Amino acid sequence: MPEAVAPFRQFVVKVASRCDLACDHCYVFEFADQSWRGRPAVMTDETAERVAARIAEHAAAHRLRTAHVILHGGEPLLAGPARLERIARTLRAALDGVAELDLRIHTNGVLLSERFCRVFEEHDIMVGISLDGDRAANDLHRLYRDGRSSYDKVIAAVDLLRERHPRLYAGLLCTIDVRNDPIAVYEALVALEPPRIDFLxxxxxxxxxxxxxxxxxxxxxxxxxxxxxxxxxxxxxxxxxxxxxxxxxxxxxxxxxxxxxxxVSDLVVIETDGEYEQADSLKVAYDGAPATGLDVVRHSLDEVARHPGPAARRxxxxxxxxxxxxxxxxxxxxxxxxxxxxxxxxxxxxxxxxxxxxxxxxxxxxxxxxxxTHTLPASALGALAAVTAGPGEIELLHAPQSSLTRLLVARAHGSDPGDSAWTALVRLDRDDRAAVRRAFGHPYVRAWAAGRAAGRGDARHLAAVAAAAAIAAGRPAKVPVPVTDGVIHLPGLGRLRVGPGVEAHVEVGDGGFAVHAHGHRYDPASPEWEPLRETFPGGPLVDDVDPYRDRFGRPARERLDETGFAAWREAFAAAWKALDAEHPDQAAVLRAGVRIVTPLTGDDAEVAVAREAPGALGVAGRPTPESLVRGFWRSRLAAVQDLFDLTGGDTRVEEELSAAYSRLAAAAVARPAEAADLLEEVRRGVRDLASGPLPDMGRRFVTGMDAAAAARLRSLPCAPPADHAP
Incomplete structure (x- = not known):
């Protein structure tokens, strides 16, 4: 069975291999790779058909929602309007019913005309134009071969888009030359009202x-x-x-x-002769740098994805x-x-x-x-707004959370190249990145790193994180660790009581790990070791020892003795078992998203969340299925808010959104009469939110919440009509 590959999503199709300008900073013609000389001047219809078929084949195999195709060159307008129309028609026909086609063209603009624009309007081809700024900046590089300026024709092309075809105007691409006045360049580009500027x-x-x-x-x-x-x-x-x-x-x-x-790079180039290449920018490295030796006639795009060149960039x-x-x-x-x-x-x-x-x-x-904002599939965002997301959508939130934790840890470290803990983490990351990812995935590592960014917490804790990563890797290592108040903390694993005023290190071997302190060797069987414990087999772990667990708005309980823990675990497991029996879909998403549970003080069955500790729940008293679901979905809302600005930074609006979202979640596991009351409250809260100033993403999110509440109300027995939207 062929190994799985990461699919391409961006396809740069070279419809022409020559250019009508002689820009001296062009990576296609002026640098090491000169393969353009042996390629056809334009792509033939036959090659275009094979290209379209290969892209459609790849999109179908990998269930791509959208295929992003950029018509490129050389100068793509040299292919002429008739050929470009045939290529666009071929691509759309091949992808019809397979994937959406996002079709664009990047051009220097000097040949752009009304005839081209009619083709682009008919086939929804967005147009990006290269322009380096004002006349002086543009004429530093973008000239005809005889030295004439291209500036006036480029400006005419931009004006044609702005005034007669604004829907097609995708933006401007500006290659930087530090000899140009940056403000003059900026003002010249902004004056052309582009939808976007790319500085390259x-x-x-x-x-x-x-x-x-x-x-x-x-x-x-x-x-x-x-x-x-x-x-x-x-x-x-x-x-x-x-x-x-x-x-x-x-x-x-x-x-x-x-x-x-x-x-991960998801781009592939297809030349005028149908040869697959890596990113064009590699042409600056050496002759043949982007080549793969593969082509659309003999090879699929999956074969290109397995090629050592593209694979090395993933x-x-x-x-x-x-x-x-x-x-x-x-x-x-x-x-x-x-x-x-x-x-x-x-x-x-x-x-x-x-x-x-x-x-x-x-x-x-x-x-x-x-x-x-962060790119998240609209379907996933909609499911999160509606509290109908499954384990797959929950997983989509893990990757950006992992990246954010990684960034915060890097910031917590600072920039001391002599930091041995950081050096150990870098070495581990090179050899076993999955182990570092597991260590960083512990919610309270994120809590510590976020605190460090705000000037709180012990910088030495990075060494404990490095030791936890080394243990996860299971490779021979020796990592010094700090002792704080007589205790060594290993995030995600537990703590060891060794007494005050000692130096210690963790030693990892093939058979596990041990801690060496003041001449003694401690291992996980030592009575001084206090590990994290299971809620129930296969369930989240209980962390009642981490020094950074106190993030839930009420105090975390001190480590429970065996009798107290048995009673607490029995109550928690009973609530989870009831949830699994009555609402297995909700239990499934909790399994995907909850990694750590921390006991809190109080007897009010509260399940609290902490934005600084994604994947953790704080549990007070005897939880219920409803309190678990409420708490879990509040934690997912916090994860969404790490990606999108939903409230414009307004604390009051954030509290109201959280309350409405919590009720929407509770309605998913409530009895019909109670669910109806909760859903009506959700709709009232959403209307209040929508009546005020919300960022675009926030308005989309609360609209999704309202639609979900309305749909659930209609599905309840004897429910009143629910057709008012914010």
């Missing part, structure tokens, strides 16, 4: 480094920071993909560009240089664009040639950024 670092490698004028070690960061600060002062008049990507990445929410972050942090893996900006930066890391002798396992610029730019943008 000029392609360069360690062998062919970028222009760096004397007097600045970070000219590209300085240039972009000048624009960023003006953009902020202007109230962000237009989305800027680079700045938005930094904001998203810095919060562990993925990236909008392959130039930043740890998102390892995330595993493929990065050691310096990058140890960097506190790892998640947001991701090592920069893959091509920009190339150096003869070491290949692509280097930091970006723009590393100093990225190290300066990313924190600057992150500090100034406001709320950002």
């Amino acid at each position: 670092l000029p392609h360069a490698t360690w062998d062919e480094p970028p222009l760096r004028p004397e007097g600045s070690a970070t000219p590209y960061a300085d240039w972009l920071i000048a624009i960023h600060d003006r953009w902020i002062a202007d109230g962000r008049p237009v989305p800027v993909r680079l700045f938005d990507s930094i904001t998203w990445g810095a919060r562990g929410r993925g990236s909008q560009t392959e130039s930043l972050g740890l998102s 390892g995330g942090a595993d493929d990065l240089a050691d310096e990058c893996r140890a960097c506190p900006l790892l998640v947001a930066c991701g090592g920069g664009l893959y091509a920009h890391r190339y150096r003869t002798g070491t290949g692509f396992r280097n930091p970006s040639v723009y590393c100093p610029d990225l190290f300066k730019l990313i924190p600057h943008v992150d500090r100034a950024s406001g709320g950002a």
Whole structure:
């Protein structure tokens, strides 16, 4: 059986391999790879049909919701309007009933005409135009072969889109030249009212480094920071993909560009002759760098995905240089664009040639950024709003939460290269990333790291996290650990009482682990060891020892003795068993999302959540199925709010949203009469929320809640009509 592959979702289709301009910064024609010389000038209809069939085959095999196809070149308009129309028609016919087609074209614009635009209108082809700024900036590089300016024709193309075909106008792509005035470039681009601006670092490698004028070690960061600060002062008049990507990445929410972050590359290029290639940017590295040797006639896209080239770009942090893996900006930066890391002798396992610029730019943008959003499938967001999400949708929230924890831990570490705990984590991450992921997945690691970001907590706890990761890896290691008030804490595992004032270390071997302190050896069988315990077989663990568990708005209980724990566990297991028997769908999502349970003081059956500890529930008294469900879904709402700005930062609105959402969850397990009352309360609360100022994502979310409440009301026996929407 063939091994599973990560599918491609972006398909760059080269419909023309020549260009009508002679831009001296063009990566296709002016750098190491010159394969364009041997390719057909335009893609034939026969090749286009094979390309469309391969994309449809791949989309069907991997159940892609959307196939993103970019018509590219060279200059794609050289293919002519008739050929582009045939290619668009072929693609849409092949994907009809298979996947949605997001079809775009990137052009220099000089040939754009009304005839082209009619084709683009008919086939829903969005148009992005390359423009480097004002006339002076554009004419520094974007000239005809005889030296004539292309500026007036490009501006005419933009005006044609703006004035007669605004629906097609996708945005502007600007390649940076630090010799240009950044503010003049910014003002010229914003004046053209683009839906989006992409600022692109000029392609360069360690062998062919970028222009760096004397007097600045970070000219590209300085240039972009000048624009960023003006953009902020202007109230962000237009989305800027680079700045938005930094904001998203810095919060562990993925990236909008392959130039930043740890998102897996999902792009493939198909040349005019039907050959598959890797990303075009690799042409700057060496001749043949993007080649795969595969083509649409003989090979499927799954075969391309298994090729060593594309596969090597899908390892995330595993493929990065050691310096990058140890960097506190790892998640947001991701090592920069893959091509920009190339150096003869070491290949692509280097930091970006723009590393100093990225190290300066990313924190600057992150500090100034406001709320950002994260790409989450609309169906998953709708299911979360309706409290109908299953284990699959719950899993979708784990990846961004994991990335955010990783970023917070990196920030908690700071930047001391001599930190032995951090060095151990970096080494473990290189050898066994799954083990580090498991250690970071403990909710109270996130709570500690978030506290460190706010100036709270013990920095030495990083060593305990490193020890827990080493134990998860199960490989021979020796990790020094801190002793706090006579106790060694190992997050996710338990604590060991060794007495005050000692130095200690954890030693991991093939048979398990032991702790060495003041000449004694302790292992998990030692009476001084207090491990986490099971709620019930296969259920979440009980953590009543972690020093960072006290995050639930009421005190956490001290570790329960065996008698007290047996009584507490019996009550918890009974509530879970009842939930499993009466509402197995809800029990299934709790299994997917609850990792840790912490006993709290009080007898009121309260199940509390902590935004700083995703995956943990605090339980007071004797829980009930309803209190478990309420608490769980409040924790999922907190996870959604880490990805989306639902409330505009208004604490009162956040409390009202949480209350309404909690009632919606409770209605899922309530008896019909009680459910009806809860759902009516939900609808009243949602109407109040919708009547005030909400961000777009917040309005969409509460609208989904209202629709779910209305649908459930209609399904109840003898329910009144529920047709009023906010």
